[in-house]
Amino acid sequence: MAMPPIQFDRASGALDGANLWERTAALAFAAGSKISSHFSHRGYNMCANLLRKTLLERDIDIKLNADATFAFPYGDGYWSKLLDRSFSYENELELLFRHSADVDYTLLDCGANYGYWSVLVSSAPYGSHKAIAIEPSSQNFAKLKNNAEINGNRFEAMKCAIGAGRGTARLSGTKHEAFSIAGDAGDPGEEVPVLALDNLLDEGKVSAGGKFLIKLDVEGVEIEAIKGGARLLQADSVILCEEHGNDPHHTVSRYILEQTPLKLIVYDPHSNLLQTVTELSILDRIKVSTNVGYNVFGTASAFWQDRISALNAARRAQ
Numbered sequence: 001m002a003m004p005p006i007q008f009d010r011a012s013g014a015l016d017g018a019n020l021w022e023r024t025a026a027l028a029f030a031a032g033s034k035i036s037s038h039f040s041h042r043g044y045n046m047c048a049n050l051l052r053k054t055l056l057e058r059d060i061d062i063k064l065n066a067d068a069t070f071a072f073p074y075g076d077g078y079w080s081k082l083l084d085r086s087f088s089y090e091n092e093l094e095l096l097f098r099h100s101a102d103v104d105y106t107l108l109d110c111g112a113n114y115g116y117w118s119v120l121v122s123s124a125p126y127g128s129h130k131a132i133a134i135e136p137s138s139q140n141f142a143k144l145k146n147n148a149e150i151n152g153n154r155f156e157a158m159k160c161a162i163g164a165g166r167g168t169a170r171l172s173g174t175k176h177e178a179f180s181i182a183g184d185a186g187d188p189g190e191e192v193p194v195l196a197l198d199n200l201l202d203e204g205k206v207s208a209g210g211k212f213l214i215k216l217d218v219e220g221v222e223i224e225a226i227k228g229g230a231r232l233l234q235a236d237s238v239i240l241c242e243e244h245g246n247d248p249h250h251t252v253s254r255y256i257l258e259q260t261p262l263k264l265i266v267y268d269p270h271s272n273l274l275q276t277v278t279e280l281s282i283l284d285r286i287k288v289s290t291n292v293g294y295n296v297f298g299t300a301s302a303f304w305q306d307r308i309s310a311l312n313a314a315r316r317a318q
Helices: 020-039 044-052 091-099 116-121 138-150 197-202 222-227 251-259 281-286 302-317
Strands: 006-009 059-065 068-073 106-110 130-134 156-158 167-171 190-195 211-216 236-244 263-268 273-277 293-299
Touching: 020 044, 059 116, 068 116, 068 138, 091 116, 091 211, 091 236, 091 263, 091 273, 091 293, 091 302, 106 116, 106 197, 116 130, 116 138, 138 156, 190 197, 211 222, 222 236, 222 251, 236 251, 236 302, 251 263, 251 293, 263 281, 273 302, 281 293, 293 302
Parallel strands: 006 059, 106 130, 106 211, 130 156, 211 236
Antiparallel strands: 059 068, 167 190, 236 293, 263 273, 263 293
């Protein structure tokens, strides 16, 4: 019988249901995050996963806000940074989602993992938006479904990968946050169904008349996913793509800028603004760590371009 989850409230720091060793580990996870944040959390995941081996197998439920709970296995190297209350996950996305709370949009959370952003965006402080969380891995999908259930099943979970068109692919990888269909088709792994973004229109999951924020965390198939969403990207939509820190050619951004009608927008940590760019050299300055991903945005929507301009104006006025 599974043990009940530990409870942690990020607002208050309260940790409930943990034994003495689990409490000690929580302090280590938080301290490790604070220290390693000075060098882009390099080595944190590995150390956390080693510490995890000394812990009982159980979940931790993190209260992200009064209306959002996010569960994952206690000690998970990728997500345990959330025990550090000063840690902010994917600042660029947080900025846009927070500022868009009053917009009637749908989140398409592609490569949802355990559903962090679907949990948050569907919560009241973020606007209680409709969200569709798309995740191909059976291992991850079980945890994604659990997060949907503990949040009242307020977002939909779909088990598939996103690509250029319908089909099947081989999902491979050893880290839950980095499973990919970009490997060789003969790789050992899980066979998964693949959909294109535009198939969501065909199936009536979404309407072309809606507004969308489309998170593409699809580990190496971002360009294929963009190709498969040509119709959806003509709507009032923004794609939020990961640009890998270890890619000096800025492949995803280059494709958006040179091969699509979308405006390329990047978060500049120096100005703390979302900048529309026409020259990729800015990414040489922004992408300072090879071990992390950087989110870039692409949109052809006048509505979303105006919203981003208003976001920047509000930040300048602060």
